[in-house]
Amino acid sequence: MSHPIEPLRSLDDLRARLRALPGPDEACRAAAAAREPTLTKPLRSLGRLEPLAHWIAGWQGRHPPTLNTPRAHVFAGNHGVALEGVSAYPPEVTVQMVANFRRGGAGINQLCKAFNIALEVTELDLDRPTQPFDKTAAMTEEEVVAALNAGLCEPLEGVDCLCLGEMGIGNTTSAAALSMALYGGVAEDWTGPGSGIAGSALETKIRVVRDGVALHAPMATDGLDLLRRLGGRELAAMAGGIVAARLSRVPVILDGFILCAAAACLKAVAPDALDHCVLGHVSREPGHQALVARMGLEPLLRMDMALGEASGAALAVPMLRAACFCHAGMATFAEAGVSDRV
Numbered sequence: 001m002s003h004p005i006e007p008l009r010s011l012d013d014l015r016a017r018l019r020a021l022p023g024p025d026e027a028c029r030a031a032a033a034a035r036e037p038t039l040t041k042p043l044r045s046l047g048r049l050e051p052l053a054h055w056i057a058g059w060q061g062r063h064p065p066t067l068n069t070p071r072a073h074v075f076a077g078n079h080g081v082a083l084e085g086v087s088a089y090p091p092e093v094t095v096q097m098v099a100n101f102r103r104g105g106a107g108i109n110q111l112c113k114a115f116n117i118a119l120e121v122t123e124l125d126l127d128r129p130t131q132p133f134d135k136t137a138a139m140t141e142e143e144v145v146a147a148l149n150a151g152l153c154e155p156l157e158g159v160d161c162l163c164l165g166e167m168g169i170g171n172t173t174s175a176a177a178l179s180m181a182l183y184g185g186v187a188e189d190w191t192g193p194g195s196g197i198a199g200s201a202l203e204t205k206i207r208v209v210r211d212g213v214a215l216h217a218p219m220a221t222d223g224l225d226l227l228r229r230l231g232g233r234e235l236a237a238m239a240g241g242i243v244a245a246r247l248s249r250v251p252v253i254l255d256g257f258i259l260c261a262a263a264a265c266l267k268a269v270a271p272d273a274l275d276h277c278v279l280g281h282v283s284r285e286p287g288h289q290a291l292v293a294r295m296g297l298e299p300l301l302r303m304d305m306a307l308g309e310a311s312g313a314a315l316a317v318p319m320l321r322a323a324c325f326c327h328a329g330m331a332t333f334a335e336a337g338v339s340d341r342v
């Protein structure tokens with residue numbers, strides 16, 4: 001029985017918890033690594049599936065590792081900057097898509113159905129968009145802590161892999177601003193089409209990103225303060241979800257640009273904070289490709305997707321499942337009576 005995670009009282013509370021994150025179970029990881037060369041295949045012939053299985057064993061604290069009860073959790077939030085013409089779609093699409101998720105009509109519903117993934121959807125104060133971050137901080141400390149708690153306090157009992165994702169019109173503007181504030185460069189390096197803008201809307205989006213970073217980066221104290229100033233509720237909730245999974249021994253599959261920007265805020269405070277995460281895919285958004293390179297993350301898939309909703313994470317679930325099945329279920333040379341290397 002795992003214990004419920006105490007809600008955060010402040011960002012300092014999260015800073016302290018990030019300094020004391022549990023590591024992997026080295027004995028389980030070592031047991032997986034020791035089994036690998038006994039399995040009936042040429043050495044290293046399952047390529048990246050092999051270290052993936054060992055990594056899952058370590059972070060689940062279980063050998064053999066399993067992937068039978070994955071969950072996808074999509075967080076939805078609304079953004080003040082969405083009223084400034086930075087998206088191809090109007091802000092009301094966020095709440096409309098939440099209704100679509102609940103009816104089963106979105107891309108993530110079908111991916112979850114295809115791969116037997118349980119789906120959770122959490123909407124975060126959709127009637128209260130964040131403040132426009134090019135003018136003031138997106139959230140107060142109280143607001144960002146409440147959003148972090150929405151992800152941190154979700155019980156993960158019985159879940160053996162967590163796919164995180166988001167829905168929020170305007171949130172690629174936040175992702176671009178956070179990436180620039182954390183890793184430098186100019187607004188043009190990080191700002192892209194998002195849900196499909198070009199021309200003057202893209203110019204506006206670049207201006208919002210540039211102004212937001214110029215306003216907040218000089219005053220920000222660390223990655224969590226940047227998350228409060230430039231982020232959004234769904235970004236904070238996903239960051240909370242990443243920490244919850246770590247504390248509950250659940251490996252995480254990361255999704256697209258917005259999720260990775262939220263994750264980068266944690267990594268800026270604690271460089272090991274994402275060690276229990278793999279990157280499901282790299283999206284079509286140029287900023288995502290630049291960001292994951294800076295974060296040192298290697299995607300499992302490149303499918304030219306840019307949907308969000310945890311879709312790229314969900315699509316990677318069968319690969320992790322395959323890694324677990326091969327590792328746990330293959331016969332050893334001794335069991336199968338197959339001659340080993342000479």
Ligand SMILES: O=C(O)c1ccc[n+]([C@@H]2O[C@H](COP(=O)([O-])O)[C@@H](O)[C@H]2O)c1
Pocket residue numbers: 086087088089166167168169170171172173193194195196197255256257258283284285288306307308309
């Ligand atoms: O996951 C990605 O990399 C990604 C890239 C572009 C767009 N999106 C999705 O599109 C929405 C944000 O696009 P925008 O143009 O409104 O900022 C948001 O709901 C995201 O889930 C997601």
Ligand SMILES: Cc1cc2nc[nH]c2cc1C
Pocket residue numbers: 089093097166167168195307308309
């Ligand atoms: C329709 C639509 C669906 C989405 N799903 C995630 N982001 C989205 C953005 C739009 C515009």
